[in-house]
Amino acid sequence: MSDRDLHAPLIGVSGSRGALNTPVLVLDRDTLDANIAAMAAFARGAGVALRPHAKTHKSADIAKLQIAAGAAGVCCAKLGEAEALAERGVDDILITSPVVTSQAITRLIALHARIANLAIVADHPKNVAALAAAANSNRPLRVLVDIDPGIRRTGVSSPAAALDLARQIADAPSLRFSGVQFYCGMQQHIEGYADRRAALEERTAYLQSIVALLRDNGLAPPVVTGGGTGTHRIDAALGVLTELQVGSYVFMDRQYLDCALAEEGPSPFAPSLFVEAHIISANAQGMATIDAGFKALAADGGPPRIAAGAPDGAKFVFMGDEHGAVIAPDGVFALGATVRLVTPHCDPTVNLYDAYHVVRGETLIDIWPVDARGRSR
Amino acid sequence: MSDRDLHAPLIGVSGSRGALNTPVLVLDRDTLDANIAAMAAFARGAGVALRPHAKTHKSADIAKLQIAAGAAGVCCAKLGEAEALAERGVDDILITSPVVTSQAITRLIALHARIANLAIVADHPKNVAALAAAANSNRPLRVLVDIDPGIRRTGVSSPAAALDLARQIADAPSLRFSGVQFYCGMQQHIEGYADRRAALEERTAYLQSIVALLRDNGLAPPVVTGGGTGTHRIDAALGVLTELQVGSYVFMDRQYLDCALAEEGPSPFAPSLFVEAHIISANAQGMATIDAGFKALAADGGPPRIAAGAPDGAKFVFMGDEHGAVIAPDGVFALGATVRLVTPHCDPTVNLYDAYHVVRGETLIDIWPVDARGRSR
Numbered sequence: 001m002s003d004r005d006l007h008a009p010l011i012g013v014s015g016s017r018g019a020l021n022t023p024v025l026v027l028d029r030d031t032l033d034a035n036i037a038a039m040a041a042f043a044r045g046a047g048v049a050l051r052p053h054a055k056t057h058k059s060a061d062i063a064k065l066q067i068a069a070g071a072a073g074v075c076c077a078k079l080g081e082a083e084a085l086a087e088r089g090v091d092d093i094l095i096t097s098p099v100v101t102s103q104a105i106t107r108l109i110a111l112h113a114r115i116a117n118l119a120i121v122a123d124h125p126k127n128v129a130a131l132a133a134a135a136n137s138n139r140p141l142r143v144l145v146d147i148d149p150g151i152r153r154t155g156v157s158s159p160a161a162a163l164d165l166a167r168q169i170a171d172a173p174s175l176r177f178s179g180v181q182f183y184c185g186m187q188q189h190i191e192g193y194a195d196r197r198a199a200l201e202e203r204t205a206y207l208q209s210i211v212a213l214l215r216d217n218g219l220a221p222p223v224v225t226g227g228g229t230g231t232h233r234i235d236a237a238l239g240v241l242t243e244l245q246v247g248s249y250v251f252m253d254r255q256y257l258d259c260a261l262a263e264e265g266p267s268p269f270a271p272s273l274f275v276e277a278h279i280i281s282a283n284a285q286g287m288a289t290i291d292a293g294f295k296a297l298a299a300d301g302g303p304p305r306i307a308a309g310a311p312d313g314a315k316f317v318f319m320g321d322e323h324g325a326v327i328a329p330d331g332v333f334a335l336g337a338t339v340r341l342v343t344p345h346c347d348p349t350v351n352l353y354d355a356y357h358v359v360r361g362e363t364l365i366d367i368w369p370v371d372a373r374g375r376s377r
Numbered sequence: 378m379s380d381r382d383l384h385a386p387l388i389g390v391s392g393s394r395g396a397l398n399t400p401v402l403v404l405d406r407d408t409l410d411a412n413i414a415a416m417a418a419f420a421r422g423a424g425v426a427l428r429p430h431a432k433t434h435k436s437a438d439i440a441k442l443q444i445a446a447g448a449a450g451v452c453c454a455k456l457g458e459a460e461a462l463a464e465r466g467v468d469d470i471l472i473t474s475p476v477v478t479s480q481a482i483t484r485l486i487a488l489h490a491r492i493a494n495l496a497i498v499a500d501h502p503k504n505v506a507a508l509a510a511a512a513n514s515n516r517p518l519r520v521l522v523d524i525d526p527g528i529r530r531t532g533v534s535s536p537a538a539a540l541d542l543a544r545q546i547a548d549a550p551s552l553r554f555s556g557v558q559f560y561c562g563m564q565q566h567i568e569g570y571a572d573r574r575a576a577l578e579e580r581t582a583y584l585q586s587i588v589a590l591l592r593d594n595g596l597a598p599p600v601v602t603g604g605g606t607g608t609h610r611i612d613a614a615l616g617v618l619t620e621l622q623v624g625s626y627v628f629m630d631r632q633y634l635d636c637a638l639a640e641e642g643p644s645p646f647a648p649s650l651f652v653e654a655h656i657i658s659a660n661a662q663g664m665a666t667i668d669a670g671f672k673a674l675a676a677d678g679g680p681p682r683i684a685a686g687a688p689d690g691a692k693f694v695f696m697g698d699e700h701g702a703v704i705a706p707d708g709v710f711a712l713g714a715t716v717r718l719v720t721p722h723c724d725p726t727v728n729l730y731d732a733y734h735v736v737r738g739e740t741l742i743d744i745w746p747v748d749a750r751g752r753s754r
Contacts, residue, residue: 001460021457021480021754055698077699078668080398083378097668097699098657100713103398123658126712152661153696161660185697280475281500283538284529291455291474294725295753300676300695318677319530320562321432321724322454322474322753335503336477347698348671351729354751374731374750376672376699377398 003355004367016364017357018338022277023296025353026340027368029360031272032062032250038268039232039249040069046236051075051094051225053247056347058372059356060088062250067092073117075225075245079104080375082118083111088371091116094225096181096245098146098154100127104377105134112141121146121181123155128168128175135174142178143169144223147210149184149203159210166219179223180214182207183245188230193260197234204238211240229269230259253346254305274307275341275349277324279333288333292341293323296352301345309339316341351376380732381744393741394734395715399654400673402730403717404745406737408649409439409627415645416609416626417446423613428452428471428602430624433724435749436733437465439627444469450494452602452622456481457752459495460488465748468493471602473558473622475523475531477504481754482511489518498523498558500532505545505552512551519555520546521600524587526561526580536587543596556600557591559584560622565607570637577611585617606646607636630723631682651684652718652726654701656710665710669718670700673729678722686716693718 003024010016017026043050052066055077063074063085073092076082082093092115099108099120112118112135119142122128128143135141145165148155156162162180170177184203190196207224214221225243227235232249235241248256251273261267277292288310297304303316306326314328326339343349351373358366380401387393394403420427429443432454440451440462450469453459459470469492476485476497489495489512496519499505505520512518522542525532533539539557547554561580567573584601591598602620604612609626612618625633628650638644654669665687674681680693683703691705703716720726728750735743 019480021478021484023753100657101398101655102713103396107398123660124712148660151696152664153666153700153702154658155660157660278478280477281531283500283525283532283534287529289530291753294675294677294722295728295751298671298676299725300671319528321728323530325530335501336479345671348676351672351698352751374672374729376400376668 003357007357007364007367010364011366013363015362017359017362020276020357020364023292024276024357025350025355026274026276027356027358028272028274029358029365031270033065035250035252035269035272036065036069039246040071042232042268043244044070048236048241049243051243051245052250053077053096053245054085054372055081056247056350057250058084058350058370058375059368060085060090060371061368063090072243078376079108079111080377081372083107084372084375086111086115093117094119094144096121096183098122098124098127100130102130105130109134109141112139118142119144119178122165122169123148125165125168128165128172132172132174137173140174140176143175144179144181144225145169146181147207149182149206151185153185159213162210163213163217163219166214170219177219179221179225180210182224182226183228184226184231185228188228189255189259190230191259193263196231200231200234200238204240208240229256229261233262248346251343251346253301253343255301255345257305257342271307271342273343273346275304275343277339277341279335279337279339282333282335286329286331287325287327289319289323289325290339291323293318294321297324297341297343298345298348298352300348304341304344307340307342309337380734384734384741384744387741388743390740392739394736394739397653397734397741400669401653401734402727402732403651403653404733404735405649405651406735406742408647410442412627412629412646412649413442413446416623417448419609419645420621421447425613425618426620428620428622429627430454430473430622431462431749432458433624433727434627435461435727435747435752436745437462437467437748438745440467449620455753456485456488457754458749460484461749461752463488463492470494471496471521473498473560475499475501475504477507479507482507486511486518489516495519496521496555499542499546502542502545505542505549509549509551514550517551517553520552521556521558521602522546523558524584526559526583528562530562536590539587540590540594540596543591547596554596556598556602557587559601559603560605561603561608562605565605566632566636567607568636570640573608574611577608577615581615581617588617606633606638610639625723628720628723630678630720632678632722634682634719648684648719650720650723652681652720654716654718656712656714656716659710659712663706663708664702664704666696666700666702667716668700670695671698674701674718674720675722675725675729677725681718681721684717684719686714
């Protein structure tokens, strides 16, 4: 039985949030809307385009809200994610990882034929040659040069390699050189704002040198895309990126709540996403067991933050695949009580669920599919 | 596009394993069959019943193979998992975690009406009272007392509490006292066999004292269920468990490959489950990036083991949600090459995928759904 079949009868029923079967992924609509509006207003004010990263939410419903608020389109991490969102009408997508195998390039070209605006990144001459051979000069494929900011994950590793690759793309009739990508993944979660800014300034000077080299060679990049929730203000102030790939701001998670997102004052974004669970065992003193473990909360980001349902200061400890412990030495826990958690790392946690249970206050108002759940290929 | 739609044309095509879009979950049919046969033979020889844990595979196809090889039925960790397997004809299920909320108990009773043999564990008098009120004395629900072996996850925490709960179950006309569960989760992964046996001997003496107390009070447990892949030989030798809940032996994973599963000699089980990925970036010396990260491999169990596609001694390092690095200082990596990984922890990794791509050698022979993927509720 799907989440929709199970829970659709609760839509619109006052107080129905508490009657959901758990573990369940719950999305607070008002906070989601406020987060989307706040980032859209920031980007407008800063004069930078917004291309939110859909790898966070994998949802056509949320992508459409972001685009309606002014985003140019979305990013997808993987081709399968882009296919899933395109199936539901999202038609302006940048795929932010190289697509290299012949079977995947065949799918990429088929997707390119189906939607209004598709772009892809590349970081290797062999890949550009394969893309050029597969694409059609009647409908050139937009390709951006991915630049490694020092992660050694993807991207060209020198200014000279960036220039060579840009020239190869520009010279291919079936491709169109559309800019560069520079994603400082390692800097996003530096907790202090000033430390994060210092790291970004140094990296952005490197990016700036590549942009200048390309410009001097007649290959000025139309788009310079990158950034994330952790660095969006710094990136906008530094003024080299033309487009921000922010993702997690829509939901916020424990990792980003641990970071100062503004230079001073409170974060402009609040947690909209929760995993809700129930206490299913309460026999040990000062602790209780809930029905959410590694299959309900991605473990790469550490433990979730407890938002409600346990005494202040209570801590979560993973207890295996299916369970977690809520620990508060003086706490008294009731069998069947609800515990509300802020996800530790939102992206891979969302990928565990088929649906968002959208709430307003304590009432379920809608169920949205996680369209690209599992579509890592 | 589902995994089946995408890859069904490759079924039966010689060499098609290499043409799969990745990351992909691949199951070696011959090794799977050998693992199932080896455990079935072991249990027959030891005179103990087998009730494999389906939380590992979440697959009706695999459950049916286990039952065909002699298993009494399967375990499920969660009600949603049991519902999903029951929908595909698995009709003898023990649910190994308490089901406590009213909405879940309603579903439990509905499932009980639909399948031949359903049993549930309980660890609290309030939960037993709720089950008794919901169940029907015309078709009593089988309930086992869950005993905490010291994990403080689920289970009653003393022999006296076990006796009280068994009596409460036996006294309820709508319930049937069906035994006890004792799952030594913490002991499964002790790497040395002798250390593991010593830990189990001590815990089994505790279990034995509870079984004796119940027997002395006219409540001899018909079933004493527990154990796992790490302890099955020790449990069988100690002779208190009547039924083994082994799960991971069907697949094996890096965690269990790190354990000695037999007192001496090689493990009777071999890895049948792989995540296969492609190299999508190869610009940095001595390393390459593959298309499998936290969304393709559960991170709670550490890194996967590299089985093929990289030099001996190469190591995997997670590189975020979508990527991993294969590191070998003297290695030369080719863009687009396949890397084969043994999952770090099989259960939560399987839960990331919609389907098993079943292979024989290098040929895709079938695609099986992960029926209970995401059904943690």
